[in-house]
Amino acid sequence: MGAGRTVRTVSIVDDDDAVRLAVASLVRSLGWQADLFVSAEAFFSHARLLDTTCLISDVRMPGMSGTQMHDRLVELGYHIPTVFITAFPTPDVCARVGKDGVLAVIEKPVEAQAMEHWLNVALSRS
Template sequence: MKVTHPAVSIVDDDESVRESLPDLLNEFGFSAKTFASAEEFLASDSVGTTRCLVLDVAMPGMTGPELQRELARRGESIPIVFITANADDTIRPRLMEQGAVECLFKPFSDTALLEALSSALSAP
């Protein structure tokens, strides 16, 4: 029997996040791919195979929420866990209202990320 590891795509313009998160996600049993921008993710063949998206809120070009709207427009329903360095208290409720599974503030714990991903992947 083939063991499948849920595909998680990480979209963040911060290189340190793109370097550290895949190792952590692999340890958790996920298959991780990284993208430096929303545009790069949209142009990839990963859109159709991604089971969960770890998405930075603020990026140059298309922002995380703009990518979320674009995916919805295309009929792609990928659960999204937003991550942000912006500790604005109004941002999380707004993102959750728009359908995000979770919004984590950097720096977040490994446990918080794992819980958010588990939640995203168990959502109907």
């Protein structure tokens, strides 16, 4: 990295290995660093929150859900652009778009074009 250039890190939180790895592959193909976490608890234990440019999270996970994790981040004063991915886009989850940094809710299976669009939106906000 050159002087003054910041690393753009996307933190990906999903309990489904295949989804987590596929999203990470897409993120890396776009030139971003990807940090992968199997749960919200792992994210809080190991993530460098100040280095996270964008958060991509599953909504339904064992333990803390993606929406609970996002709420906790906001409570802690972190306003990270967030994209939720879910197989179950409920009205409650969809109503979060535009609030507290939630950019979008993308339904699984994740379409690469949609994810690329929202990553570019997040990049423009960082």
